[in-house]
Amino acid sequence: MDVVREPRQDRSRATRQRLLEAAIECLAEVGWSGSTVAVVAERAGVSRGAAQHHFPTREDLVTSAVEYVSQERLARLRELAVDLPSGPGRTQAVIELVEHMYTGPVFGAAIHLWVAASADERLRERVLVLEARAGRETHRVALELLGVDESVPGVRETVQATLDLARGLGLANLLSDDSRRRAKVLRQWARMLDASLTSGS
Amino acid sequence: MDVVREPRQDRSRATRQRLLEAAIECLAEVGWSGSTVAVVAERAGVSRGAAQHHFPTREDLVTSAVEYVSQERLARLRELAVDLPSGPGRTQAVIELVEHMYTGPVFGAAIHLWVAASADERLRERVLVLEARAGRETHRVALELLGVDESVPGVRETVQATLDLARGLGLANLLSDDSRRRAKVLRQWARMLDASLTSGS
Numbered sequence: 001m002d003v004v005r006e007p008r009q010d011r012s013r014a015t016r017q018r019l020l021e022a023a024i025e026c027l028a029e030v031g032w033s034g035s036t037v038a039v040v041a042e043r044a045g046v047s048r049g050a051a052q053h054h055f056p057t058r059e060d061l062v063t064s065a066v067e068y069v070s071q072e073r074l075a076r077l078r079e080l081a082v083d084l085p086s087g088p089g090r091t092q093a094v095i096e097l098v099e100h101m102y103t104g105p106v107f108g109a110a111i112h113l114w115v116a117a118s119a120d121e122r123l124r125e126r127v128l129v130l131e132a133r134a135g136r137e138t139h140r141v142a143l144e145l146l147g148v149d150e151s152v153p154g155v156r157e158t159v160q161a162t163l164d165l166a167r168g169l170g171l172a173n174l175l176s177d178d179s180r181r182r183a184k185v186l187r188q189w190a191r192m193l194d195a196s197l198t199s200g201s
Numbered sequence: 202m203d204v205v206r207e208p209r210q211d212r213s214r215a216t217r218q219r220l221l222e223a224a225i226e227c228l229a230e231v232g233w234s235g236s237t238v239a240v241v242a243e244r245a246g247v248s249r250g251a252a253q254h255h256f257p258t259r260e261d262l263v264t265s266a267v268e269y270v271s272q273e274r275l276a277r278l279r280e281l282a283v284d285l286p287s288g289p290g291r292t293q294a295v296i297e298l299v300e301h302m303y304t305g306p307v308f309g310a311a312i313h314l315w316v317a318a319s320a321d322e323r324l325r326e327r328v329l330v331l332e333a334r335a336g337r338e339t340h341r342v343a344l345e346l347l348g349v350d351e352s353v354p355g356v357r358e359t360v361q362a363t364l365d366l367a368r369g370l371g372l373a374n375l376l377s378d379d380s381r382r383r384a385k386v387l388r389q390w391a392r393m394l395d396a397s398l399t400s401g402s
Contacts, residue, residue, distance in 0.1 A: 031320040033234040108319060111372075115316045118309060118375045119232040128376055157389035161366060164386060168369030171312075174319045175329055185365060188358035192397050 023065035032116035102170025224266035233317035303371025
């Protein structure tokens with residue numbers, strides 16, 4: 001009905017993107033068992049046939065969705081990082097930024113996928129590939145933003161601990177708003193991180 | 202068929218316990234959607250009617266199971282703590298002990314429940330009560346084992362960060378054996394913890 005007609009390729013890309021975003025919303029709200037291709041297609045306002053053309057199975061749709069949003073989040077993290085302060089306060093600003101990746105609906109969706117994969121061999125293999133890549137990239141971005149050198153003993157593990165802590169805090173936030181407690185823990189963590197990264201211990 | 206007959210009360214308690222243990226196994230293996238009272242009853246070798254007498258709904262069964270094993274784990278943690286070394290090395294031994302609570306099938310079961318609760322209002326309320334209690338108790342045990350004083354600024358948040366980190370590491374371990382990486386992160390964490398708790402920062 002649109003007067004301006006999109007070229008077919010753009011239309012196809014837009015359909016795909018709507019499906020990916022609807023899959024994330026759906027996963028975060030009703031979990032894996034409720035997120036079938038048909039349900040996601042309806043939410044996206046896309047016909048079931050068109051949805052299946054893009055994503056033949058739920059595994060394809062959901063893993064693509066989580067990968068897509070992970071990439072988007074990393075890109076956004078890099079953008080926001082441009083405005084970070086240098087000097088004192090930077091560490092805390094960095095870990096708050098990183099923590100944002102582990103709160104909100106996108107992390108909610110990822111955790112549903114993760115947990116579904118733990119009970120499903122075939123899905124697990126796909127999710128492991130995805131998570132290994134996302135983990136490496138997030139680690140690299142965190143190193144860059146903190147401005148630290150991984151060849152110094154302990155630095156690699158300290159940055160890993162930061163990401164593991166961020167994930168644990170994200171999990172604690174899943175059932176109820178945990179932001180006040182989280183803010184205090186992150187402040188303390190920033191202090192410990194500064195002490196550890198400057199002493200090189 | 203047993204020659205020695207158990208008193209009715211003991212039999213009832215044993216049935217209940219078999220159901221709780223089967224619920225944990227079931228939850229860890231097939232997740233929330235597959236863990237109905239009927240499925241768990243069958244796994245436990247208990248009639249569906251008897252199972253429903255103990256636990257009228259799946260919510261009752263699964264939340265009771267997670268609460269039961271959380272209590273068991275805490276009791277076990279206190280037992281094991283008796284043999285912990287004092288002096289150097291104690292911090293690492295404590296956090297390794299704490300970390301054990303977040304790996305293995307019990308944590309797998311709890312996370313399935315947790316994630317199911319995030320998409321189910323009624324279940325969420327029950328799980329929040331449960332988690333608040335378990336969280337407080339785990340925090341208290343961690344304080345005791347580390348031998349630290351929460352009235353010192355920063356100590357409370359440092360201990361909370363330890364438990365959040367443990368949860369994040371547990372989550373990372375859900376899909377594949379992550380124990381080598383985890384051991385390194387925990388060693389580094391023990392060093393940072395010792396530095397932070399002795400400096401009081």
